[in-house]
Amino acid sequence: MQIEQLYTGCLSEAAYFISSDGEAAVIDPLRDVDAYINMAKEKGVEIKYIFETHFHADFVSGHLELSKKTGAPIVYGPQTNAKFPFHLAKDGEEFHIGKLKLKVLHTPGHTLESTCYLLEDESGKPYCVFTGDTLFVGDVGRPDLFSGDMSKEELAGMMYDSLNTKIKTLDDSVIVYPAHGPGSSCGKSLGPETFSTIGAQKKSNYALQDMSKEDFIKTVTDGLSSPPAYFPINARINKEGYAGMDEVMEQGLQALPIAAFKEKVQDGAWILDTRAATVFTEGFVPESINIGLEGRFAEWAGSLLPFNQPLVLVAEEGKEKESLVRLARVGIDKVLGYLEGGFEKWKSAGEEIDLIIDIEPDELAMDMPHDNRLEVIDVRKATEFAAGHVKGAVNTPLDTLMDPVNVAMIDTENNLYVHCAGGYRSVIAASLLKRQGYHNLRNVLGGYSKIKQVKGIPKVSPTQEAV
Numbered sequence: 102m103q104i105e106q107l108y109t110g111c112l113s114e115a116a117y118f119i120s121s122d123g124e125a126a127v128i129d130p131l132r133d134v135d136a137y138i139n140m141a142k143e144k145g146v147e148i149k150y151i152f153e154t155h156f157h158a159d160f161v162s163g164h165l166e167l168s169k170k171t172g173a174p175i176v177y178g179p180q181t182n183a184k185f186p187f188h189l190a191k192d193g194e195e196f197h198i199g200k201l202k203l204k205v206l207h208t209p210g211h212t213l214e215s216t217c218y219l220l221e222d223e224s225g226k227p228y229c230v231f232t233g234d235t236l237f238v239g240d241v242g243r244p245d246l247f248s249g250d251m252s253k254e255e256l257a258g259m260m261y262d263s264l265n266t267k268i269k270t271l272d273d274s275v276i277v278y279p280a281h282g283p284g285s286s287c288g289k290s291l292g293p294e295t296f297s298t299i300g301a302q303k304k305s306n307y308a309l310q311d312m313s314k315e316d317f318i319k320t321v322t323d324g325l326s327s328p329p330a331y332f333p334i335n336a337r338i339n340k341e342g343y344a345g346m347d348e349v350m351e352q353g354l355q356a357l358p359i360a361a362f363k364e365k366v367q368d369g370a371w372i373l374d375t376r377a378a379t380v381f382t383e384g385f386v387p388e389s390i391n392i393g394l395e396g397r398f399a400e401w402a403g404s405l406l407p408f409n410q411p412l413v414l415v416a417e418e419g420k421e422k423e424s425l426v427r428l429a430r431v432g433i434d435k436v437l438g439y440l441e442g443g444f445e446k447w448k449s450a451g452e453e454i455d456l457i458i459d460i461e462p463d464e465l466a467m468d469m470p471h472d473n474r475l476e477v478i479d480v481r482k483a484t485e486f487a488a489g490h491v492k493g494a495v496n497t498p499l500d501t502l503m504d505p506v507n508v509a510m511i512d513t514e515n516n517l518y519v520h521c522a523g524g525y526r527s528v529i530a531a532s533l534l535k536r537q538g539y540h541n542l543r544n545v546l547g548g549y550s551k552i553k554q555v556k557g558i559p560k561v562s563p564t565q566e567a568v
Contacts, residue, residue, distance in 0.1 A: 102201055102222055103144070104229065106278065107136060108295055111397050112160050112430065113285035115295055117231055117278060119220065121199025126150040127173075128218065128231050129280050130163035133346060133426045137167060148173045150196055152203070154233025154280055155215040156183075156339045158246045158332035159287055160399070161432045164339075166346055178216025179207045184341045190216070206267045208235045210260020211242030211287075213251070217267065219275075229276035230299070235260070236268055237279045239292030241308040245325055246287075246332055253325070257318040269309060273300025284397065286329055326484070329500065331403035331431060338432045346429060353425040355438035357413065359450055362440045365413045370437055373406070374415040375424040376444070378528035382457040382544055386415055386440070386447055389455075391532040394420060394427070396525040403431035404500050405529070414439035415447075457531045460543045465518055466557030476515040480530040481522055481549065491520075491552060492559040499526045502533045513539055520545035520552060 105118040109131060117128040118140055125146040127137045141148050148171045151164050155178075164175045165185060175187040176196070190196075192207040202225070206217040211234040222228040234242030241264070244256035275298065281287050282295040292305075303309050308321060357365065366372060366388075374381055374389040375398070381391040392401050394417075406412070412435060416424045421439045428436060440447060448454055468475055477494035479486055486496040499521070501507045511517065517539060521527040524547055531544050545552065552558055 102199075102228075104220075104278075105140070106295065107131075108282065109430075111399055111427065113282045113291075114160055115278065115280055115282065119198055119201065119203075120144055120146045121201045121223070123147065124149045124197075124199040126152055126196075126198045126203065127167060128152045129154055129157070129233065130167050132161045132163045132166060132343075132430050134163040134167040134170060137163070138170060141171075147171075149198060150174060150176055150203075152176045152196075152218055152231070154178075154217065154231065154235070155212045156181075156336050157234075157280075158328070158336040159281075159285065160430050161335055161343060162339050165342055169345070178205055178214050180209065181214040182340075206230070208232075208260075208263035208267050210244055210256055210263045211235055212246065212256075213259075215242070215263075219271070227272060227275050229278055230268070230271060231278045231280075232268070233280045234287050235263060236277060236302065236306075236308075237281060237285075237288050237291045238277065238294045238297045238302070239306055240288035240290055241306075241321060242287055243289065243325055243328070244321060246328060246336065253322050254318050257321045258314060260321065261314045261317045264309060268299070269303065271299045273298065273303065275299045277302055286326075286332075286400070289324060289326075326482070329400060329404045331408070334408055335403070335432050343432065344434055346426075349429050349434050349436075350422070350425060353414070353428075353434075353436035353438065354421060356441040357438040358441050359447060359452065362413055362438070365411070365437050368411075370411040370413045371406070372415060373402075373412050373424075373436075374444070374532070375420065376415065376417050378525055379459075380417075381532070382459050382528060384448060384454045384456050385444060385532075387453055387455040388536050389415060389532060390536060391528055393525065393528070394423060399427045399431045401499070401526075401529060402428055402433055405503055405533070406433060408432060409435065411435045411437050413437055415444055416440075418443050455535065457528065457535065458543050459546050460518070461546055462552045462555045462558065465543075465545055465552070466555050468516075468518075469558065472516055474515050476512065476517055478511065478517050478519045478530070478534075479521075479549070480519060480526050485522060485549075487563065489553060489560060489562045490549070492561050497530075499530050502530055508534070508537055511539065513541075515541065517542040518545055519543065521548045523548045523550055 202221040204219040245253035372389040480499040
């Protein structure tokens with residue numbers, strides 16, 4: 102028996118590859134499925150099943166792609182309704198993978214079709230449970246995403262029943278393998294680990310403590326932030342289907358000479374620059390949006406870029422395919438090609454360039470007393486802002502900067518000093534503002550993590566009015 106967790110950090114997503122005696126199964130695969138096919142070849146096993154725990158909202162799953170390339174059936178749990186062929190499993194149904202047995206545990210709550218899979222080892226002993234978004238390490242899946250017209254309270258009530266009748270009854274030694282780890286927006290506050298045990302979660306997970314259903318519903322539904330805007334789009338794509346990756350790659354991996362690149366832009370394509378933030382600020386093609394591959398790239402691309410908007414890429418040489426794959430993971434498929442030779446070729450050809458001025462927090466401290474047009478734009482989440490911020494700063498979270506109403510509230514005549522927590526989001530924000538006509542701006546290096554160390558910048562914290 103072999104179980105491998107294939108973890109993708111920028112999406113905080115875990116897929117699983119199970120193999121035994123020449124047979125294998127994949128649980129919650131990503132859209133780029135070559136890794137699973139190659140793994141099967143290396144191990145000399147045949148992929149027999151593709152199991153989905155639910156319709157994912159935060160990424161496009163590889164269920165259709167993997168089924169097409171391997172012939173393995175797609176398995177969903179009870180109450181699933183999809184527009185493609187799949188095996189609708191019954192609660193308690195068992196599947197054999199070599200000498201192993203996988204049992205279906207229908208656990209509605211995160212979504213109606215949410216299902217966990219309990220794996221028994223060769224001796225028939227329950228070994229681990231793949232919990233999808235039903236149970237995380239330290240948290241449970243949020244009940245407010247994609248379940249038709251049901252309220253989050255109704256779904257949370259279902260989750261209470263699922264946890265108490267299907268999960269808490271498992272032996273303490275059973276390993277918990279969830280679909281997500283820290284940083285995921287599918288829960289409120291996931292712990293730092295990507296696996297645990299039932300016993301450990303009974304002790305430490307707030308949602309598995311003894312409480313009434315009413316208290317559970319209130320606990321699970323309180324404090325939910327708005328989910329990323331692309332979540333319902335990805336859930337719909339997973340339910341209805343999508344284009345094959347080969348087609349997406351063929352279109353997006355076209356090297357565009359400068360003239361062809363400019364023609365695409367003139368026809369309405371947006372420019373997405375995936376180079377690192379620190380490189381982007383030093384020079385870029387005018388009107389480019391920067392979302393660097395070094396951060397939570399796919400999540401921010403899905404949150405900020407319209408899904409029906411044609412794109413052309415500027416990437417670090419050799420990173421074009423990675424950019425395309427990671428965009429496709431969240432369903433962004435309308436990439437028409439990339440700038441041949443990248444930004445360096447654009448620059449050496451004498452084409453117009455733009456840049457963003459980077460400053461250290463010390464310079465912000467020196468400018469603040471002398472510039473009455475200075476405005477600090479804090480693009481962190483509201484919860485981060487509430488935990489401490491620059492006095493007088495305007496909190497405009499990054500995911501709101503595509504809304505013209507929010508942007509219109511920023512004065513074009515002001516000198517804008519943009520920051521986030523560490524520097525990644527602020528460059529994305531600065532590129533969006535530049536694109537919308539704001540040019541008097543500075544990017545504060547190191548973000549609030551460095552700003553809070555500078556004594557000359559007045560700050561507000563929850564316990565102090567100004568420090």
